[in-house]
Amino acid sequence: xxxxxxxxxxxxxxxxxxxLLLSADDVQRAVRRMAHEVVERVRETDCLxxxxxxxxxxxxxxALAASLWDITAQQVHQGTLDVSFYRDDVxxxxxxxxxxxxxxxxxxDRVVLxxxxxxxxxxxxxxxxxxxxxxxxxxxxxxxxxxDRGHRELPIRPDYVGKNLPTSLSEEIAxxxxxxxxxxxxxx
Amino acid sequence: MIxxxxxxxxxxxxxxxxxxxxxxxxxxxxxxEVNQRTIKKVPALKGRVVASxxxxxxxxxRLSFExxxxxxxxxxxxxxxxxxxxxxxxxxxxxxxxxxxxxxxxVVMRHSSSGAAHQVxxxxxxxxxxxxxxxLHQHPTQGLLDVFxxxxxxxxRAHAKxxxxxxxxxxxxHVLIVGDIRHSRVARSDIAAYSALGAEVRLAAPGxxxxxxxxxxxxxxxxxxxxxxxxxDVVGVLRLQRERGTGSFVPSLAEFTQxxxxxxxxxxxxxxxxxxxxxxxxxxxxxxxxxxxxxxAAVIERQVSNGVPIRMAALYLSVTGSAEEAxx
Numbered sequence: 437x438x439x440x441x442x443x444x445x446x447x448x449x450x451x452x453x454x455x456l457l458l459s460a461d462d463v464q465r466a467v468r469r470m471a472h473e474v475v476e477r478v479r480e481t482d483c484l485x486x487x488x489x490x491x492x493x494x495x496x497x498x499a500l501a502a503s504l505w506d507i508t509a510q511q512v513h514q515g516t517l518d519v520s521f522y523r524d525d526v527x528x529x530x531x532x533x534x535x536x537x538x539x540x541x542x543x544x545d546r547v548v549l550x551x552x553x554x555x556x557x558x559x560x561x562x563x564x565x566x567x568x569x570x571x572x573x574x575x576x577x578x579x580x581x582x583x584d585r586g587h588r589e590l591p592i593r594p595d596y597v598g599k600n601l602p603t604s605l606s607e608e609i610a611x612x613x614x615x616x617x618x619x620x621x622x623x624x
Numbered sequence: 625m626i627x628x629x630x631x632x633x634x635x636x637x638x639x640x641x642x643x644x645x646x647x648x649x650x651x652x653x654x655x656x657e658v659n660q661r662t663i664k665k666v667p668a669l670k671g672r673v674v675a676s677x678x679x680x681x682x683x684x685x686r687l688s689f690e691x692x693x694x695x696x697x698x699x700x701x702x703x704x705x706x707x708x709x710x711x712x713x714x715x716x717x718x719x720x721x722x723x724x725x726x727x728x729x730x731v732v733m734r735h736s737s738s739g740a741a742h743q744v745x746x747x748x749x750x751x752x753x754x755x756x757x758x759x760l761h762q763h764p765t766q767g768l769l770d771v772f773x774x775x776x777x778x779x780x781r782a783h784a785k786x787x788x789x790x791x792x793x794x795x796x797x798h799v800l801i802v803g804d805i806r807h808s809r810v811a812r813s814d815i816a817a818y819s820a821l822g823a824e825v826r827l828a829a830p831g832x833x834x835x836x837x838x839x840x841x842x843x844x845x846x847x848x849x850x851x852x853x854x855x856x857d858v859v860g861v862l863r864l865q866r867e868r869g870t871g872s873f874v875p876s877l878a879e880f881t882q883x884x885x886x887x888x889x890x891x892x893x894x895x896x897x898x899x900x901x902x903x904x905x906x907x908x909x910x911x912x913x914x915x916x917x918x919x920x921a922a923v924i925e926r927q928v929s930n931g932v933p934i935r936m937a938a939l940y941l942s943v944t945g946s947a948e949e950a951x952x
Contacts, residue, residue: 518654521666521696526944535787536657570663 450622451610458599458616463582466598467496467613470580471503473596478547481508483575485546489564490518490535492553495613496582500551515540517550519563543572553611555581558592582611630945633745633753634938636762637816642791645820648937649772650787655933655940658695668940669698672729676702677719678756679710679735684904684928685756685766689732692935698943701728716740717747724748730943732756738809752942754935760809760868766903767813769934771821773927774858777899794821800852801843802828802884803862803911804870806835810903811862815843828852830884832873849884853893861886861902861912877910884911891916899923 458466478484481504488497494516501514518537550564561579568577580596585603599616603609610617625641626632629648637645658666674693678686693700701723705711710719720731730752733741738759745753757763771794772786778793779786799818805811805827818825819842827834828846838845846852853859864870864880874880881887886900891913894900900912900922908914917924 518657520654521658521668521940526668536654538657566667570661570665 451608451617451619452622453610453617453619455618456615457601457618460614463598463611463613463615464499466582467499468503468506470596470598471500471507474500474504474549474578474580475507477578477595478549481510481512483546484549485513485515485539485541485543485574486549486551487515487517487539489550489552489560490516490520490537492611493551496553496580496611497551499613500549500580513540513546517564517567519560519567522563522567524559524563537567537571539571543568543574545575546572548574548577549580550577551580553582554609555579555584555592555594555597556587558588558590561592562590583609583616585609628941628945629938630941631752632942632945633741633755634764634942635741635745635753635755637764637767637813637820638762640764640816640820642820642822645768645771645817646790648768648934648941649775651937651941652768652772652930652933653785653787655695655936656930658936659929659933665695665697667697669693669696669729669943672696672698672943673727674698674700674730674732674939674943675723675728676700677705677723677731677733677735678703679705679716679733679740680757682734682757684931685734685763688928688931689754689756689765689935689939692932692939693732695932696936696940698729698939701726716744720744720747724751730754730939732939733758735759754938754942757809760807761812762816763809763813763903765931765935765938766810767817768938769927769930770810770814770860770901770903771817772934773901773923773930774899776926776930777923781897791821794818794823797823798855798857799823799825799860800828800846800856800858801825801860801862802849802886804833804864804873805829805862806833806873807865807868807870808862811860814860815841819843823858826852826855828884830874830880833870850890850893853890853898854895856894856898858899858901859886859894861900863903863905864907864911866907881910886912886916888913888915891919891921894921896921901927904928 486497486501488494501512504512515538578595581594582598584597584600626639626644627641628644690700732754734756735758738761740758741753741755775786779789815825825843826846827843828849902924
């Protein structure tokens with residue numbers, strides 16, 4: 437076992453892809469569409485802070501921020517948020533060490549756009565909302581996800597969705613900027 | 625060898641593998657970020673109770689552990705030994721049983737007897753025990769924060785993130801530990817941590833302050849202190865422990881300073897990149913000169929501030945982890 441055996445990138449080690457649902461181009465198009473929706477809804481993007489959830493959401497947050505820059509010709513604040521220590525299941529599931537949060541500005545009176553790869557039970561987002569409180573009091577918090585796979589356990593809904601994918605609980609989704617796959621966990 | 629402290633007691637660095645040590649360092653790096661926020665608190669240990677039992681005096685370790693526990697949102701039970709029933713002759717076993725009856729998840733313990741933390745682990749197997757120093761045996765979190773500080777400094781120089789470098793910055797690193805090795809639990813923990821990560825450890829001490837069983841240690845002994853100073857990438861100065869009677873092991877403090885103190889004069893021989901460390905509290909003018917302790921080469925304050933994230937990581941991993949997941 438190496439030093440990074442518990443890092444999230446290894447979390448999906450046992451993921452066995454069955455089929456490709458969205459290609460890299462599809463993902464890029466979905467990101468651009470979401471960026472347009474964000475601009476339409478937020479209007480003043482200078483108060484926007486795009487925060488990718490460690491670690492799956494980080495690449496999408498970067499892609500989204502890049503698209504926002506294309507559209508508005510304005511650089512938006514960008515950062516990352518790690519919610520490991522805010523989870524309600526600390527000690528009940530394998531420890532997930534990830535990279536530290538990087539919040540570039542005080543969040544007071546900002547519009548925070550949380551970005552994650554897959555929205556599932558909603559518990560990660562709940563943890564993220566708790567974590568945000570420690571960085572300030574945003575004027576509003578919105579949520580963008582690449583894939584909404586359903587099965588919510590909390591009253592949480594996304595504001596921007598790349599793709600709605602109804603799934604069964606036995607299925608797994610892997611979403612990266614390279615594409616979206618459906619599959620299952622390996623036998624290991 | 626223990627491959628992870630998740631769900632386990634932290635008693636000695638001798639029993640930890642490099643993987644277990646790196647896991648603590650990488651986790652501590654996340655807590656460094658927490659400690660830089662305006663609101664320096666995460667709810668990771670909310671509702672858990674950490675008892676802090678210091679049977680021996682301490683300022684920084686105790687404050688550091690209690691700060692760490694509070695920043696993880698744990699409740700802290702702090703036993704002031706001087707005003708407790710221990711003074712009426714209550715045994716360690718009974719004191720622990722009493723505290724355990726209040727419902728605790730972890731004990732942070734310092735004791736003047738080597739092996740005391742291990743013993744407590746046997747009394748209360750369902751409680752996680754973190755050794756905060758036991759006699760002349762071990763001071764694991766000090767060893768961890770020392771290697772963490774070294775990795776942090778070296779990683780900054782290499783413009784890298786510590787967690788990305790793993791243990792590579794320690795490969796062949798020359799670490800010189802100077803002073804009262806015999807009475808130092810810090811030295812024992814440091815030696816274990818540095819050698820597990822691949823550094824080369826050399827000791828410099830007068831014969832009377834070297835431990836008896838040195839041949840079993842993964843270290844060499846410096847023939848000449850001044851030569852060793854030029855060899856060293858890291859110099860760890862130890863405190864002369866007068867409360868443990870060290871004074872009678874050296875002819876006089878002045879002579880010790882003359883031969884093994886890191887004086888201003890001697891510090892000039894260090895290479896500019898050499899890191900100077902001291903676990904505190906310092907006897908300024910005895911084992912280290914004030915000017916050296918306050919020089920840019922010294923990272924002593926950084927050691928103190930790194931104590932909090934390291935202890936947060938140790939508490940977090942030990943208390944929230946389960947042993948099964950560590951072995952999976």
